[in-house]
Amino acid sequence: MAGLSRSLDHVKDRYDVIVVGSGYGGGVAASRLARAGKRVAVLERGREVLTGQFPNRFPDLKNDFQVTGKRLRTGPTSALYDVRLGEDMHVLVGCGLGGGSLINAGVALRPDSRVFADEVWPGQIAQDGLLEEGFRRAARWLSPQSDPRAGTYTKYKALAAAGKGLGYEPIAPPVTVSFEASINAAGVAQPGCTRCGDCCGGCNVGAKTSVALTYLPDAVRHGAELFTHAGVRHLAKGKDGSWSVHVRRLDGNGAAPQDLTLSAPVVVLGAGTLGSTEILMRSREHGLALSDRLGHRFSANGDIIAFGYGAKFPIDAVGIGYPPKIEGMEIGAAVSGQIEIDDEADLSQELRVQEGVLPSALAPVLPVLFIPNGRLLGALQSLISGVYKGPFAKLQTFFAVSHDTAGGRIVLEDDQLSLVWPTAKDEPVYKRLDDILSSIVREAGGSYVKNPLAGTVMGHQPATAHPLGGAGIGRERGDGVVNHKGQVFDASAGRGASAVHEGLYVVDGAAMPRSLGVNPLLTITALAERAMLHMAQDYSLAFDDAAVGGAPIAPADLGSILTC
């Protein structure tokens, strides 16, 4: 099986555009700028994982965790799950060609219109019509859809039963999953979803419409070169106005790291909230004049993952994987049902509660995970009967999203990134989430387990998989790090407050200036599409987003695009 990426041995010194990171923001930029005829290189720190190669068993999954804390660093730099342990909050992000799309649940929701009415956004965002076009393009390429069979799954019925007692009826939210065999906009033939539940472990079927199956193959088809194991350290502006991109090779298998420097007149940062902010912070240490808002307005998007244990009825919310570990079960995608708690009067009170599924590779450790919480008996029963039949068949997993105050701050100290948010655990959103989730769990007859790892190094801090901000959009450098087009403000002495660094962009989660109140992938993608439309106007570029025709390519055979 061949993939889309190449070895850094083949990287050139200079490109028209260098895109850093390959998640939603980076993928959009790579595809659109390659379609515009630019010579594009994508630099991704993680590795490429093809469909069929995602970790399926716990021993494999174990090697796919990298954990970084103040005095701790374990796991390979190419591990898919990148966990940052913080003193105030923990953060989980994806690492690999395709970014967070490889391991997320794919819930694709548009924020309430009041989010964009907030004065934190520059007026152009709501007024110039391109955000609407960005959402249209994002939806065309990621093709979110609700599972027509959602209501038949045990986990959905359990949410419905618990929600009923509280007066809420679940809906099936749109997810970036192909429920029938289809050919996506990038010309990749996606098989229909097997409802195995393993979306957050990586889809081994090819049914999840990830960046790795859409924007990235499209970029390669239009000539972009994708490099993995390429960790960007910092950027510097040359005298001729072009950008030097300082890269650390991470493919050395433990050998002393090698550094290389590439250059391009345009650099687009899509390294995610933590990655792009870190690169800008390190660039500032090397002399790049940036807004002093850099690192500010970090939001966790009011997001938590929590559990209910000991429900009266089965939930069936542990994935079975592909090939299936057990016959005759249909779990559904990682998220099939959602309860929506709206508040016309106060946006900050709105909540989305989604029933979730734990990936099958985690199944063998579930009993161990729950032992510290004093549930030894149930855990032992599950060890004997297997997680699909014992008490873990009644384990509920929830993803919940709301709003917070974006009061966190990302800092770089001694070359290590950390998150400072001493009041995070007191954010009102967490009490609201605990109240509603414990009511839902109580209705199901179980007990609420906020964090089964609380007794370990995880402690009692909140954790998020939706980090946002750090290089937020603003009107000028006094209130943001980038403008509404994603261009980075230039804080050099003597330059106007809205002056920008020519050719430097941020188009990912880092640019979000506030919580979105819904899962962020669709908004990040839409804003990246919008930034590309502005770039096309500013640089007189022409590209469309028409679907690719011709013979479709199988997800596990993307490498054939390279030889087309």
Ligand SMILES: Cc1cc2nc3c(=O)[nH]c(=O)nc-3n(C[C@H](O)[C@H](O)[C@H](O)COP(=O)(O)OP(=O)(O)OC[C@H]3O[C@@H](n4cnc5c(N)ncnc54)[C@H](O)[C@@H]3O)c2cc1C
């Ligand atoms: C388990 C899980 C479930 C989730 N479920 C959902 C969901 O259902 N719906 C939803 O909307 N969102 C979900 N999310 C969040 C969503 O996936 C992220 O918000 C989204 O991926 C962010 O997109 P991005 O473009 O900002 O960056 P990312 O997708 O994070 O991509 C950034 C990329 O840049 C790379 N990178 C970082 N630093 C460097 C560097 N220095 N040099 C080179 N490369 C670098 C990273 O390895 C990564 O591949 C989930 C996240 C997780 C972890």
Ligand code: SF4
């Ligand atoms: S449920 Fe299984 S087959 Fe369907 S998208 Fe998720 S991982 Fe892929």
